[in-house]
Amino acid sequence: MNAQEIERLNQALEHSHPVEIVAEALERFPNLAISFSGAEDVVLIDMAKRTGRQFRVFTLDTGRLHSETYRFLDRVRKHYGIAIHVQFPDANEIERLTTQKGFFSFYEEGHSECCGIRKVEPLKRILSTLEAWMTGQRHDQNPGTRARVPVVQVDPTFFTDRLVKFNPLADWSLKQVWGYIVENGVPYNELHEKGFVSIGCEPCTKPVNPGQHEREGRWWWEEATKKECGLHMGNVQKG
Numbered sequence: 001m002n003a004q005e006i007e008r009l010n011q012a013l014e015h016s017h018p019v020e021i022v023a024e025a026l027e028r029f030p031n032l033a034i035s036f037s038g039a040e041d042v043v044l045i046d047m048a049k050r051t052g053r054q055f056r057v058f059t060l061d062t063g064r065l066h067s068e069t070y071r072f073l074d075r076v077r078k079h080y081g082i083a084i085h086v087q088f089p090d091a092n093e094i095e096r097l098t099t100q101k102g103f104f105s106f107y108e109e110g111h112s113e114c115c116g117i118r119k120v121e122p123l124k125r126i127l128s129t130l131e132a133w134m135t136g137q138r139h140d141q142n143p144g145t146r147a148r149v150p151v152v153q154v155d156p157t158f159f160t161d162r163l164v165k166f167n168p169l170a171d172w173s174l175k176q177v178w179g180y181i182v183e184n185g186v187p188y189n190e191l192h193e194k195g196f197v198s199i200g201c202e203p204c205t206k207p208v209n210p211g212q213h214e215r216e217g218r219w220w221w222e223e224a225t226k227k228e229c230g231l232h233m234g235n236v237q238k239g
Contacts (some may be wrong), residue, residue, distance in 0.1 A: 001028075001164065001204060003069045003154050005037070005082070006152055006153065006154050006164060009024075009028075009121070009152050010150045010152040010153065012153055013050075013151050013152055014150065014151050014152075014171075016033060016151075018043075018044075018047060018169050018172065019047045019050065019051070019056070019168075020169035021151055021152075022047045022048050022051060022134070023043060023051045023053070023168060025132065025134060025152075025166045025168070026048060026051060026053040026054075026055055027053065029131050029132040030054075030058070030131075030165065030166075031130055031131040031132070032055070032130060032131060032132040032166075033055075033056040033057060033058050033085070033130055033133055033134070033135060033195075034048060034056065034057045034058075035058060035059075035123075035135050035136075036054060036058065036073075036076070036084065036158050037056050037059055037060065037069075037199075037200075038189070038198070038199055039136075039137060039177055039178070039181060039188055039192065040136025040137075040138065040169050040177055040236070041135070041136040041185055042076055042181075042182050042183065042187060042188065043136065043169065043177055043186060044136055044168060044169070045057060045076065045080060045135055046080075046180075046184060046186050047168070049082075051081050055082075056085065057082055057083070057084045058083065058084065058085040058086070058090035058126050059073060059084055059085070059205045060085055060086075060118075060119050060122050060123060061086050061088050062089065062119055062201050063088070063089065063094065063117035063118065064118065064201035064202055064203060064204075064206075065109055065201060065202060066191060066199070067188055067191045067201045068189055069191070069199065070193045070205075071190070071191070072187065072188070072189040072190065075187045076187050079187050085126070087122040087126045088122060089090055089117055089118045089119075089121065089122050090117070090121065090122075091104070093117045093121070094118070096193075097113065097117055103203075104203060106203075106204065106219075107221060110171070110222060111204060111219050113220065113238070114199065118201070120229055123158070124158055127155075127158050127159060127163060128159065128186050129228035130163070131162070131163070131164065132163065132165065132166060133155075133164075133165055134162070134165075134166040134167075134168065135165065135167050135227065136167075136169050137149050137169070137170060138169050138170060138171075138172055138174070138177070139170055139171065139175070140173055140174065141160075149167050149170045150167065150170065151166065151167055151168060151170050151171070152164065152165070152166055152167075153165050153167070157208045172235065174197070174214060194207060195207025195208060196208075196217060197214035197217060198215050198218050199216055204218060204219050205217055205218055206220060224226045
């Protein structure tokens with residue numbers, strides 16, 4: 001599909017229920033995979049399972065995840081009876097970074113280098129094998145960087161000449177996500193019961209207080225406009 005066809009599909013689906021968007025994505029793109037790490041993503045897995053169609057799931061293991069997150073990934077695998085492809089970072093690059101700068105250089109230099117090695121490059125490798133991918137991005141996750149994310153787009157970050165990106169939950173709120181989880185008995189990360197909302201790597205994630213935005217628990221030592229790891233930087237609003 002070219003850019004014009006993708007935009008027409010976005011316009012046709014932008015007011016559809018996420019289940020309908022998921023079903024349409026799986027029908028049109030057999031070589032599509034769901035990116036899985038958090039609550040939104042397992043909602044997409046649940047929706048995909050309900051379509052009765054075949055689907056693929058991948059996750060990025062940065063090597064710095066909470067133990068609760070590993071248990072969560074395994075619960076999802078067993079609950080839905082699916083295989084989850086685990087993509088790892090390049091061991092030589094991890095060795096170089098930690099040898100030269102230690103294990104916590106991101107506190108002093110910002111998280112972009114570490115995320116680039118542990119998340120962005122591994123994602124690029126898996127996306128290079130796909131026609132399309134699906135994410136759990138929502139507009140209200142980060143109004144400064146995700147406010148205008150469409151439900152369907154030519155990927156603005158990776159392989160922009162051919163890769164399609166679906167964001168079926170773009171218009172959903174955090175409340176709607178959790179309403180779906182509770183109503184449908186969807187597995188979730190036990191860290192959510194300890195005050196965590198947006199969950200990433202262990203050194204870069206902390207619980208949030210009542211009234212705080214969910215992304216304030218991510219890279220809390222950096223400015224709000226920098227609270228992206230690079231996976232969705234093409235959606236960041238400029239200016």
